Amino acid sequence: MRATDRFGERMAVLAHDWFPDEGKMMKGVMRYGDYEFTGIVDHNHAGESSGDYLPTLPDVPIVERVADVSEPTDSLLIAERPSDGTLTELQREDIRAALANGWDVLSGLHRRLSDDPAFSTVAEENDATIHELRHPPAETVIANGTAHEVDAQVLLTAGTDCRQGKMTTTMELVEAARERGIDAGAVATGQTGIAVTGRGVCIDRTPADFTAGFVEQLVHEAAEEFDLLVIEGQASIIHPAYAADTIALLHGAMPDGIVFCHHATREGFRGWEAFDIPPIDAYFEAHRAVTDPLFETPPVVAGSLNTSGIEDDQDARAALEEFEGEIDAPATDVIRFSAERIVDVLE
Amino acid sequence: MRATDRFGERMAVLAHDWFPDEGKMMKGVMRYGDYEFTGIVDHNHAGESSGDYLPTLPDVPIVERVADVSEPTDSLLIAERPSDGTLTELQREDIRAALANGWDVLSGLHRRLSDDPAFSTVAEENDATIHELRHPPAETVIANGTAHEVDAQVLLTAGTDCRQGKMTTTMELVEAARERGIDAGAVATGQTGIAVTGRGVCIDRTPADFTAGFVEQLVHEAAEEFDLLVIEGQASIIHPAYAADTIALLHGAMPDGIVFCHHATREGFRGWEAFDIPPIDAYFEAHRAVTDPLFETPPVVAGSLNTSGIEDDQDARAALEEFEGEIDAPATDVIRFSAERIVDVLE
Numbered sequence: 217m218r219a220t221d222r223f224g225e226r227m228a229v230l231a232h233d234w235f236p237d238e239g240k241m242m243k244g245v246m247r248y249g250d251y252e253f254t255g256i257v258d259h260n261h262a263g264e265s266s267g268d269y270l271p272t273l274p275d276v277p278i279v280e281r282v283a284d285v286s287e288p289t290d291s292l293l294i295a296e297r298p299s300d301g302t303l304t305e306l307q308r309e310d311i312r313a314a315l316a317n318g319w320d321v322l323s324g325l326h327r328r329l330s331d332d333p334a335f336s337t338v339a340e341e342n343d344a345t346i347h348e349l350r351h352p353p354a355e356t357v358i359a360n361g362t363a364h365e366v367d368a369q370v371l372l373t374a375g376t377d378c379r380q381g382k383m384t385t386t387m388e389l390v391e392a393a394r395e396r397g398i399d400a401g402a403v404a405t406g407q408t409g410i411a412v413t414g415r416g417v418c419i420d421r422t423p424a425d426f427t428a429g430f431v432e433q434l435v436h437e438a439a440e441e442f443d444l445l446v447i448e449g450q451a452s453i454i455h456p457a458y459a460a461d462t463i464a465l466l467h468g469a470m471p472d473g474i475v476f477c478h479h480a481t482r483e484g485f486r487g488w489e490a491f492d493i494p495p496i497d498a499y500f501e502a503h504r505a506v507t508d509p510l511f512e513t514p515p516v517v518a519g520s521l522n523t524s525g526i527e528d529d530q531d532a533r534a535a536l537e538e539f540e541g542e543i544d545a546p547a548t549d550v551i552r553f554s555a556e557r558i559v560d561v562l563e
Numbered sequence: 564m565r566a567t568d569r570f571g572e573r574m575a576v577l578a579h580d581w582f583p584d585e586g587k588m589m590k591g592v593m594r595y596g597d598y599e600f601t602g603i604v605d606h607n608h609a610g611e612s613s614g615d616y617l618p619t620l621p622d623v624p625i626v627e628r629v630a631d632v633s634e635p636t637d638s639l640l641i642a643e644r645p646s647d648g649t650l651t652e653l654q655r656e657d658i659r660a661a662l663a664n665g666w667d668v669l670s671g672l673h674r675r676l677s678d679d680p681a682f683s684t685v686a687e688e689n690d691a692t693i694h695e696l697r698h699p700p701a702e703t704v705i706a707n708g709t710a711h712e713v714d715a716q717v718l719l720t721a722g723t724d725c726r727q728g729k730m731t732t733t734m735e736l737v738e739a740a741r742e743r744g745i746d747a748g749a750v751a752t753g754q755t756g757i758a759v760t761g762r763g764v765c766i767d768r769t770p771a772d773f774t775a776g777f778v779e780q781l782v783h784e785a786a787e788e789f790d791l792l793v794i795e796g797q798a799s800i801i802h803p804a805y806a807a808d809t810i811a812l813l814h815g816a817m818p819d820g821i822v823f824c825h826h827a828t829r830e831g832f833r834g835w836e837a838f839d840i841p842p843i844d845a846y847f848e849a850h851r852a853v854t855d856p857l858f859e860t861p862p863v864v865a866g867s868l869n870t871s872g873i874e875d876d877q878d879a880r881a882a883l884e885e886f887e888g889e890i891d892a893p894a895t896d897v898i899r900f901s902a903e904r905i906v907d908v909l910e
Binding site for chain 1: 707841853
């Protein structure tokens with residue numbers, strides 16, 4: 217669902233030692249990105265085909281090294297963001313090889329590749345750009361409180377915790393809406409979404425005072441182009457560490473409605489299990505309390521329930537019914553079932 | 564009220580063309596900072612004495628240039644943060660002169676001095692440090708949700724808008740508490756507070772995901788040293804642009820109580836006048852909604868009302884009485900009257 221050609225059309229993926237189990241960015245971009253994938257670079261599976269391992273994603277030839285990608289290529293996506301932030305020597309060599317080819321490189325790493333002369337020099341010499349997707353532009357962007365003025369309908373995915381499917385819900389909902397002829401666009405606020413859509417800002421890495429400002433700017437820009445915007449939410453308004461992201465998204469986007477995301481079988485905050493996830497009403501109350509004095513509190517128009525922890529489809533449907541009662545709106549699991557039920561409420 | 568010797572004991576102030584009307588940082592640091600001020604550098608008022616212009620602050624000789632500061636000096640404070648971020652050639656020359664003397668330089672500028680080789684080279688050659696007070700350390704610090712575990716009593720100054728006196732309330736309250744023998748310490752979250760206390764992190768410039776984390780870290784560190792912590796608040800939980808700061812302070816500090824700050828005569832948000840400041844209850848409700856599911860909602864223990872827009876003391880007292888009714892706690896104007904009334908509730 218690219219809206220821009222910022223990263224080109226033809227993309228290779230650097231996946232040495234990550235393929236097929238790791239590579240979260242790779243999987244998100246291959247699932248939702250409208251790119252022509254010219255090769256997956258992984259020395260362990262060279263000569264094979266990605267579809268044999270990841271059957272729901274585009275089938276792409278796996279090659280030994282960047283030099284073995286045979287199709288013309290515009291950019292190289294680094295498939296993963298290793299938690300310790302370090303790349304292997306093989307990975308580093310192939311990033312340099314890509315830059316030497318004049319390919320752009322898309323990095324979701326915490327540490328900027330461009331701070332490393334081993335990369336920045338090759339990039340400069342070959343007129344290649346390193347896109348540091350985790351890093352916001354070095355600009356001062358302060359919210360004016362004007363997002364409510366846009367003509368487009370604005371929905372925000374907001375939920376009860378991190379990593380429950382807000383990016384996935386955003387992308388699935390936009391794709392389903394487009395299939396129904398709605399001129400919908402995703403507004404990306406995290407690295408994978410940015411790689412998918414060709415624009416956006418990593419809100420969780422933005423200086424606190426500019427978070428709402430960048431969101432507002434993204435909303436104004438996207439509203440020029442689309443009739444329906446779905447803003448990729450981050451974290452949750454009640455969270456021990458990351459609530460700043462969410463309040464900035466609410467104030468910056470001033471959405472018309474919320475698609476409320478929840479994980480059916482999670483009891484404590486992921487990574488902060490000492491804290492129980494509170495009843496859903498507590499989130500609604502918090503959303504209302506921080507928005508109502510500034511703009512009309514966005515109603516929850518639909519729900520997105522992650523039922524990946526429930527084995528049986530019938531049990532998943534039962535969980536969805538219960539969730540619909542709690543949020544008083546139609547809900548679905550966008551992966552297990554589809555986003556259709558959410559699109560229904562938009563028409 | 565220095566708690567550390569990070570910036571030394573003897574401080575000169577660079578105030579060319581800012582003295583006496585501008586120089587917000589200078590005034591805050593001269594009011595609350597426990598430094599020996601060795602000189603104010605301002606070519607316009609050289610030979611005069613600062614006390615003739617700013618009678619409530621320490622009386623300091625004004626000199627023409629950095630070279631004219633006659634006392635031994637450890638650091639140079641840049642008095643102002645010009646809104647366009649640019650320094651005059653004279654200011655730049657004297658910053659270089661200070662660094663050449665081996666003095667540290669304290670900058671609250673948005674743009675890092677250290678990114679400018681004209682400064683970084685001199686600093687390096689003379690073993691001088693440039694302290695970029697507006698910039699958080701380049702570390703990944705994520706909140707664990709543990710601030711409620713500290714032994715110290717933790718108060719947070721939170722309020723209805725920006726620039727209403729949260730830093731001032733914090734410093735006045737700590738000073739008043741110390742005079743009563745309470746082992747109190749301020750936790751600085753903005754540039755002036757950092758210059759005053761010798762530590763802290765500029766929370767509004769911290770990447771959103773680390774805001775609560777740095778606050779939590781500061782609380783744990785300060786709790787090792789003091790019995791009562793007063794955390795300098797930022798912005799407000801209801802604000803068109805900056806609420807991310809406030810929610811991070813609430814979650815990172817998990818305070819035992821709130822000193823609620825308000826500006827008596829302000830009707831719209833400062834700089835966002837299209838938005839009316841809502842009734843105070845709306846803030847209490849928002850604080851409750853975002854904290855109660857994670858920890859015990861901190862009660863408002865006292866109020867700090869900025870009555871600078873009210874001419875008559877009797878009218879100011881009437882406004883305070885009304886404010887006390889609204890917040891259901893004792894309140895004062897810490898500048899017009901004193902912070903005593905707040906300290907009373909702590910004992």
